[in-house]
Amino acid sequence: xxxxxxxxxxxxxxxxxxxxxxxxxxxxxxxxxxxxxxxxxxxxxxxxxxxxxxxxxxxxxxxxxxxxxxxxxxxxxxxxxxxxxxxxxxxxxxxxxxxxxxxxxxxxxxxxxxxxxxxxxxxxxxxxxxxxxxxxxxxxxxxxxxxxxxxxxxxxxxxxxxxxxxxxxxxxxxxxxxxxxxxxxxxxxxxxxxxxxxxxxxxxxxxxxxxxxxxxxxxxxxxxxxxxxxxxxxxxxxxxxxxxxxxxxxxxxx
Amino acid sequence: xxxxxxxxxxxxxxxxxxxxxxxxxxxxxxxxxxxxxxxxxxxxxxxxxxxxxxxxxxxxxxxxxxxxxxxxxxxxxxxxxxxxxxxxxxxxxxxxxxxxxxxxxxxxxxxxxxxxxxxxxxxxxxxxxxxxxxxxxxxxxxxxxxxxxxxxxxxxxxxxxxxxxxxxxxxxxxxxxxxxxxxxxxxxxxxxxxxxxxxxxxxxxxxxxxxxxx
Numbered sequence: 001x002x003x004x005x006x007x008x009x010x011x012x013x014x015x016x017x018x019x020x021x022x023x024x025x026x027x028x029x030x031x032x033x034x035x036x037x038x039x040x041x042x043x044x045x046x047x048x049x050x051x052x053x054x055x056x057x058x059x060x061x062x063x064x065x066x067x068x069x070x071x072x073x074x075x076x077x078x079x080x081x082x083x084x085x086x087x088x089x090x091x092x093x094x095x096x097x098x099x100x101x102x103x104x105x106x107x108x109x110x111x112x113x114x115x116x117x118x119x120x121x122x123x124x125x126x127x128x129x130x131x132x133x134x135x136x137x138x139x140x141x142x143x144x145x146x147x148x149x150x151x152x153x154x155x156x157x158x159x160x161x162x163x164x165x166x167x168x169x170x171x172x173x174x175x176x177x178x179x180x181x182x183x184x185x186x187x188x189x190x191x192x193x194x195x196x197x198x199x200x201x202x203x204x205x206x207x208x209x210x211x212x213x214x215x216x217x218x219x220x221x222x223x224x225x226x227x228x229x230x231x232x233x234x235x236x237x238x239x240x241x242x243x244x245x246x247x248x249x250x251x252x253x254x
Numbered sequence: 255x256x257x258x259x260x261x262x263x264x265x266x267x268x269x270x271x272x273x274x275x276x277x278x279x280x281x282x283x284x285x286x287x288x289x290x291x292x293x294x295x296x297x298x299x300x301x302x303x304x305x306x307x308x309x310x311x312x313x314x315x316x317x318x319x320x321x322x323x324x325x326x327x328x329x330x331x332x333x334x335x336x337x338x339x340x341x342x343x344x345x346x347x348x349x350x351x352x353x354x355x356x357x358x359x360x361x362x363x364x365x366x367x368x369x370x371x372x373x374x375x376x377x378x379x380x381x382x383x384x385x386x387x388x389x390x391x392x393x394x395x396x397x398x399x400x401x402x403x404x405x406x407x408x409x410x411x412x413x414x415x416x417x418x419x420x421x422x423x424x425x426x427x428x429x430x431x432x433x434x435x436x437x438x439x440x441x442x443x444x445x446x447x448x449x450x451x452x453x454x455x456x457x458x459x460x461x462x463x464x465x466x467x468x
Contacts, residue, residue, distance in 0.1 A: 210324050237326040239462030246327045251257050 003072060006031040006171060006201040007052060012066035014047050014056055021047050023225045025066070029218075034193060034202040036216035036233065038209055040254040043222040045205040049173045052203065053089040054082040071170075090164025094176040096156035098148030098163070104131075105144040107159055111167035126166050134162035135192050154185025161192065172196055174204040178211065190215050209249055213237045221245045259323040263332060266315045270336050270343075273308045274389035276301060277343040281385050281445060284350035285378045288357045288438060289371075291364060298354040305347035309340040328459075335459035339392060342448040342455075346385060349441040349448075356441075360434040366426055370435055373420075374442075377413045380406060381442045384449035392452065395460045400453035404467035410446040414439055 007029040014022035022044045029035050037045045050056040051064055054075060067074045075085045098107045106113075108127040117123060127144070131137040136158040140151070148159055157177060164172065174193070178186040193215045196202055206212050212219050212233065219236040221229045221244075229236060229245040240246045248254045280301040287294035316333045319325060325333060363371045384406050391399035417439050426432050450467040458464055 209326070213324075213326065238330060240327050249326045250329050251259075 004030055006070065007203075008067075008069040008072075009052075010067040010069070012048075012051060012068060013064070014044070014051055015063040016047075016059065017061040021225050022051065025227045027220060027227060027230055029201065029203060031201050032197060032199065033217040034197045034204060034215055035218045035220065036212035037203065037205045037220045037222060038207070038212050038248075039222035039228075040248065041207065044225040045207075045222055046175055048222065049175060049203055049205055052171070053086050053091065053173060055086070055091070057082070087167060088169050089171040089173055090161070090167070090169040092157065092160050092164060092172065092174045092177045094179050096153055096160050096180065098151070098156050098159050100147065100149040102148055103145045104140050104148050104151070104159060107148040108162045108166055110163055115167065127162075130162040130166040131159075133165050133196070134158040135188065135195075136162055152185070154181050154188055157181060157185070157189060158192065161189075161196075165196075169200070171201045171203065174202065176205055176207060179207070186211070209237075221248060223248070259319060259325060259329060262315065262319045262322070263329065266312060266319065266333075266336055269308055269312045269315065270340055271393055273305060273312070273340055273343045274392055276308070277305055277346040278382075278385050278389050280305065280347045280350040282382055284353045285382060288353050288362045289375055289378060291362050293354075293358055295354045295358040298351050302347035302351040305344045309344040312340040313337055331459050331462060335455040338455045339452050342388075342452045345448045346445055349445050352441050353438055356434050356437050360430050362434065363431070365428045366431040366435060369420070370426060370431065373413070373417050374435060374438060377410065377417070377439060377442050380410050380413070381445050381449075384410070384446050388449040388452040388456075391456050395456060397457050397460050400456040401467070403450050403453035407446045407450045407468060410443060414443040 005028040007027075009025055009027045009029070012022055012025040013020065025048065037048055039045050047056055052068060052070075056062050056064055064076065066076075068076060070085065070088075074080070075082075099110060102110065105127055108130050109123045112123060112126055128137060128141075131140060136155060139155060140146075140159075148156065151159060157180075161172070161177075178189050181189065190211065193202055193204065197217070204212075204216065216233045218231065219233045220227060221236065221240075221242070223244055229240060229242045231241070236245065237249060240249065246252075280298060283294050283301070284298045286292070287298070316337050319333060323329070363374060384403055387399055387403055387406070390396070391403075418436070421432065421436065426435070447468065453467050454465060457467075
């Protein structure tokens with residue numbers, strides 16, 4: 001049966017050792033839309049998106065319970081290979097992390113090469129397509145052999161997005177992707193996020209509320225590991241139901 | 255610790271509240287002049303101009319707060335509502351000026367029959383009470399008071415149409431009275447509409463609900 005939801009999260013709990021960091025989260029994330037996760041530092045935002053692609057369990061002592069249905073299938077089922085899940089979800093982090101010893105071309109092609117693709121024509125076309133999708137192609141097309149580290153911070157972040165897009169994921173998970181960038185580079189990434197949402201499901205963690213208001217269709221507010229409010233971004237930023245959300249987004253605390 | 259935006263919101267509220275009192279004074283003076291037979295055109299003109307200037311001042315302040323703080327939630331609703339309400343207050347002033355102008359050009363109720371005098375007096379009292387209620391409910395963000403405006407507006411509407419019906423059936427002795435009184439009841443009816451718009455803005459500001467009181 002067709003579902004408009006990419007993720008259906010049911011009673012999700014997460015721990016670091018004995019520390020209970022996500023408490024009974026229930027939430028449905030719509031396909032081909034941008035969902036922002038906001039909340040004060042330490043509220044569980046990053047842990048939340050790391051539970052969506054089974055990255056949380058990589059940390060020693062970390063534990064998860066509950067269900068995360070991805071395309072209707074529980075990614076925490078015993079027979080699911082986490083590596084296969086992660087392949088379907090590109091991830092972008094706070095600090096741009098291109099492979100510093102690799103060229104721009106090799107960075108964009110890295111995922112495909114890891115998957116064993118060696119066909120030069122195929123690699124060329126995917127590199128070009130991914131760099132174009134990340135709105136970076138025009139800036140780097142004549143310097144593809146230069147090091148990825150030679151780019152500006154904003155360009156490096158777009159290179160990381162291109163690298164993630166090259167393996168044709170279904171979802172882009174972004175963990176504060178603009179917090180290390182200047183306003184111009186931030187604006188470019190935000191435009192890119194909106195463009196990506198035409199074909200991908202985007203989940204973005206941000207501590208910048210104005211960014212959530214600008215780029216997202218839906219917003220989730222987490223506080224002390226609990227999902228306090230989840231709804232359309234317009235609703236959350238114009239007329240939040242919860243007093244706690246109101247206080248956080250108007251800057252009374254946080 | 256109070257937020258930086260709170261200082262600006264307080265300054266804005268102060269302008270809007272002062273406007274409310276001034277708007278009430280303007281409508282009251284104009285209606286009083288029309289009914290009692292005194293020409294207050296100059297005074298009402300000055301007050302109406304002051305209301306327009308204050309509405310501009312409030313709008314500038316609201317835009318400054320948007321640019322500086324990117325307000326959301328109740329802060330954003332306050333700014334949107336205050337901008338709408340200051341426009342409504344300026345309209346109160348404009349209709350008060352229209353009434354003063356009618357008195358100045360056509361005279362008041364002197365030549366009119368008693369039933370006309372009574373009707374207009376009665377309608378004026380109702381409308382002035384609505385103006386008062388709109389100002390008071392704004393100061394207290396009182397949604398119950400705002401809702402009362404809906405009921406009174408319906409009464410004013412009925413009075414307006416009844417007045418027109420009666421005029422058709424029983425024309426006044428002079429054209430001067432007919433034209434002057436018809437225009438004044440029309441302005442009164444419009445002032446009542448703006449009072450309900452203010453009520454709607456207050457309910458939105460306080461609850462986030464967009465309802466129509468008319």
